[in-house]
Each structure stands twice: as structure tokens, then as C-alpha cells.
Amino acid sequence: MIYNDKLKMLNFEYLKNLNDAQKKAVSHLSGPLLIVAGAGSGKTKVLTSRIAHIIKQKKAYPNQVLSVTFTNKAAQEMQNRVSKILKKEAIGLSWLGTFHSISAKILRRHAGAVGLNSNFSIIDQNDQVRLIKNICKDRNIDIKQLAPKYILSVIDGWKNKGLYPNKTIASKKNILEKGILAIYKIYQKKLLDLNACDFGDLILHCVYIFENNNDILGIYTNNFKYILVDEYQDTNFIQGKWLNFLTKKHRNICCVGDDDQSIYSWRGAEIKNFLEFDKVYKDTKIIRLEKNYRSTQNILEVASKLISHNQNRVGKNLVTTMESGDLIKLNCYKNGKDEAIGVSDEIEKKLKKKNSLNDIAILVRAIFQTREFEERFLKIGLPYRIIGGTKFYERAEIKDCIAYLRLIYQNKDDLSFERIVNVPKRSVGDTSIKEINKFSKKNSFSLENGAKKLIELNLIKPKTKLGLNSFLNLISKWRNDYSIKKINHVKLLQIVLDESGYSAMLKNKKDLENENRLENIKELLVAMKEFDDLASFLEHVALATSIDQKWDGEKVNLMTMHASKGLEFDFVFLPGWEEGLFPHQKSIEENGDKGLEEERRLAYVGITRAKKNALISFSLNRFYQGNWIDSMASRFINELPEKNIEKNNFFEEKNDEDFEFNQDFEIEEGTKSPGWLRYLKKIK
Ligand code: ATP
């Protein structure tokens, strides 16, 4: 049978450039199949070729093939690749998507089975938080003590484990869980009342329906003749169960994955699904792909050596089909700013060599790291895009700060007025803003002047008047601070944040998001120092937006390493390899060795995105969480094989007065020994 298939396959163009193991994976069509392989070995390629093959071979109609990936971007990419091969025949491939999108589709058809109407809404994180806050308010729970985001993460954890409130048992170890479970019960009830689902529900409800309605389950188990899953190593318990139900009849499930790229345990991913696949699916055929088609030998050796430091792994061989290529660059910089300059210089060199910006990526551990690069790129006019994140100046808290500054700078800035007149809350609601707008328009006033006039004429509700008046007075005071008292623009923003109550608003609600916001504002204050005055800073910000609008075509890609999963670029920059940042302190603190190993897998994912070269860097000083800190090189740097690495730029700006480094410096026993010093000693 396989032999026949192989003969037939030769007629298909799309199969001709697959290697033998890949062909085997494509042609093994009956029964469970697990493809275990390292990065860049063609797992996704096999999956898309397999979909095409199933359809070309008429083993199933397109709508009988279920293909699941993790992100919309990956699903889109998969759809494109299959469409390219199948052309018209790809029409009807209606079950290709993410776990969430496919679950939503199923759930809409059978919503009644979980008490919903088919037009249920899917709520986003903001709505979730709002709902939890309301519940906490009703129950007199202090959200300063128990942050809504934390509550939601616990609830999400339960949902990922397949647990509805009535099946959940609060852990005795975590004293907060009992209270959270009570909230979970109300939360689920409220969602039902609102005819709504959160993301976790989409899968959870489907599994409930499958478990309790054989007739409904039958529709899908009969229909899905083939099931294919990419990035299987990152599935969680409930997703595993979802798949298990759907394969009950035909059992033609093919999952591809790489245990070394499992990076979502913090979202409940269970590597067990992957490692125990053949126990759950009897008679599983396992195929390994051992050729890497993506990266040069140097890249692959560096990545393989690094990941070999993990104890907990299957372990695999991966040889590249590519030449050795350039050595991996390892750069040390004086500080984060220099790192951004160094990276942009390297990018400019690549541009001169006619490389495309689209083929260059900067992958960071934490999204705040993008700011330094954005500043630099804006300064030199290098177009960039942020994948899976918001650009620095588009973040809500940054826009708020800028709006305050703009309004102070010129009182006709109505957009800014509207944005911040009620942030933080001053009892100036939407209706009042509409009134101010109407009145101002009629009399050709700016909103600020219109508001003043309305107060003068006593045409504003007393409660609103109070808040509005205090806002207007503050704006006048700050204007005075700046233009008469000559307070500098950085100090000015600090005063604004203080006196407006903006900082307090963020500090009062302690959750991760607000901490990030405060962090971003601190970053903004540092960025502002670069400018002589408010005017030049605001000009810079205005330009930040207009530069971006001008460039639609080629852009450097900035994203987190998490978001880069499955993608590939010619050149990959990996900045910020410093202890605490990468590996991230929190991962290690919370999960010990397991956390460290997950960070190392993340490094492996990062390096293996590169086709032609990877450029790793760290800096000796970094502005981090509001302070300048001396940083130590990441322990991962010491784990890279010397022979594949080219160390340079260690002494960028070595003539700088405040950066004198004596290469003969000996580190005394017991002193804080920054990794980079150890490192410099090693390379002498
Ligand atoms: P990751 O683990 O990062 O998700 P992957 O195993 O899914 O990687 P793919 O993205 O499918 O790998 O393939 C990596 C690159 O190698 C792609 O550019 C792909 O087109 C190419 N490739 C895969 N197999 C072959 C082959 N047999 N011949 C030529 N190129 C190939």
C-alpha cells in the first residue's frame, strides 16, 4: 500500500522535494502518527503537504480534514501553503484554524447543549477583568489584595485542566483558592446570563458537549477522517482531550512537535500530551525528521549545544543540509541604548548588502525591550513592525501621558482633551463630553475653552463641574509650571502624573498589567531626557507616527521569542541576554529548574528562527524596572560552543570617559562577579 502510494506520489510536484522521512510521514495515512523533530526540519511543511496529499489522493474531501495550529498567523500561513499546492481544490478546507476558532464554530452549532444561544459573544480580557471586578465589588473583596488578573489566571488554569466550578477542588496549599473558586462559580453563572464565553470556555464547553452528547460527537467523529496538529508540544490537557474525542472513530491523527520547543507551560501546556502520545493512541507510528533545511551549520550547532544543557528532554540528532555559514556573533554593549545602536548599525550593513528588512527580526524576552529599538529606529528612520504587540507610542498609558503633554503645550488639542479629561475618573462622563463638544462646536471654542465657558454659565451638573473644574485648573497650573516657572519637560510629566492622580490610579490597582504600564511610563521618562524641550519631544512623537504611516512595505520585525514560534528569518538578533532578564528571574523563582529549562528552550526557539545568522548580545548596564542596574551576561552565553562564535564589539565606545575597563582586572574572591567580567577574562 505504502509502495503504491509512493509510486503515485512521484507524479506530484509538491512531493518531489521532500526527503524520504518526510515522504514517509506524508504517505502514512492510516492510524495515529507522531512526528518528532527538531526546529526547521520541515514539520510544518510535512503537515501542509500531507493535507494536500490526502485531498489529491481523494482520501477525504477538504471539509473532512481538521487542521489545527496555535495562532491565527500560523493558520493563515498553513492555508496559504496548502492553497498554493491545491489551487481550486483547496476550496472547502473549512476546518483549518486555531483550537479557539474551530471550537467556536462547533459551539455555535450546539450552543444550546451548554445553555447558550448560538449568537453568544466571546469576551476579551478587558471584559473578563471588568466582570471579575464587579463580582469582587458585590462580595466586598478588595481587589488590591486579590488582583482580578490573578483570579482570572487561576480560573484559566482550571479551565485548561477541564474543570468546571462544580468539579473543581480548591487546593489546600493555596489559601486564596477557596475564595477564587467561589468567584469562579459566580463568574460562570454571569457569563451564561450574558450569553457569553471567554476563550477558555470555547474548548471547555466543546469537550463537555462531546462528553455528554454522543449524537453530537458522532457528527464530528464521522466527519473528520483526518486530523492534523502543528506545534503539538504546546497543547494543554483540555486540548488533548478535545483531540482525543474527535479521533474516536477514524483515529487518523497526525501530530507534529518538538519537545525542545515547548514554551507555554505557563499557559498550561502539558508536555505529557506529547511524550505519552503513543500510550494514549495505541499503534502509533513515530517518525523522526533529522535534517534541518533552515539554518546554517553554525546556527544549528550553537542551538543544539545550548539545548543539550537541559536534562529533561528526549534528545535528538539534527544535521543541516546547509553550509557552515558565518559564525554566530556575540556582542557586548555598554548599555541598552548602545545595544540598540549596535543592532541598527548591523541592520544597516545588511541593507547595504541588499538584504530585505522583512527578512530581519529582533526577538526579545520581554516586550518592554522593544522600546529602546523603536527609539533608535525612529531616530534613523528605519521602518519596523511589532508582531503580537503594540508599538510603544501606541500603548494606552503612553498615549495618555502624551495627551496630557500635548494639551499643556497647546490648548486647542481637542483630541487630547477628550482622551484625558476623565482619566483618571473625574465624573466627566460621555454625556458631559458630548455636551462640551456640542457647545464648543457651536461657538467655535476649543473643548478646553468651551468647558470653561460652560462652567462660567453654570450649565454643567454640579458633580461634573467639580471634577471638570479641578482638571481645568490643573492644566492651567501645569502650563504655568512649564512656561513661566521653566520646569523642564521630564519633571513636568512627573508632576502631571502625580497631581492628576494618574500614578495613583495605576498604583492602587496592583496587577501585572498596571505594573507593566508603570514600567512603560518610566521608560517614557527616560526617553524624554533625550530631548531639549517639550516641543522637540512632541515633534519626535508626531514623527513616530508619521514615519510609520509612510512605510507600508519593508520593515524590520520586532517580537517576543514566544511570538516567533514556527517563523523563520534570514537574520535574527537576540538582544538582552542578561541574567534576570533572560533567563527571566520570575521563571526561575517560580519554577526552579523547570523554569530555567523552559527559558533555555525559549533560547533554542530564538536561535533556530535564523536561517543565515543569529546575533546575540548583552549589555553591561540596563534601565530595568525603574533603575539602572549592572547586568551580568546570561548563563546561556557560557553554554554556547566557542568554536561557532565570533566575539566582537566588546569594547564599543571604550574611549568613553565613564567607561574605563582594565582588561587585567582581577576579580577578588567573593565580590559580585558580573558574568561579563568572567566572560571577558575567558576570551582574553
Ligand atoms: P519549526 O520547528 O521552527 O516549526 P519546522 O520543522 O516546522 O520548523 P518548516 O518551517 O516546515 O520546519 O521548514 C523549515 C524550512 O525548511 C522551510 O523554509 C521549508 O520550506 C524548508 N524545507 C523543509 N523541508 C524541506 C525539503 N525537503 N527541501 C527543501 N526545503 C525544505
Ligand code: MG
Ligand atoms: Mg513549524
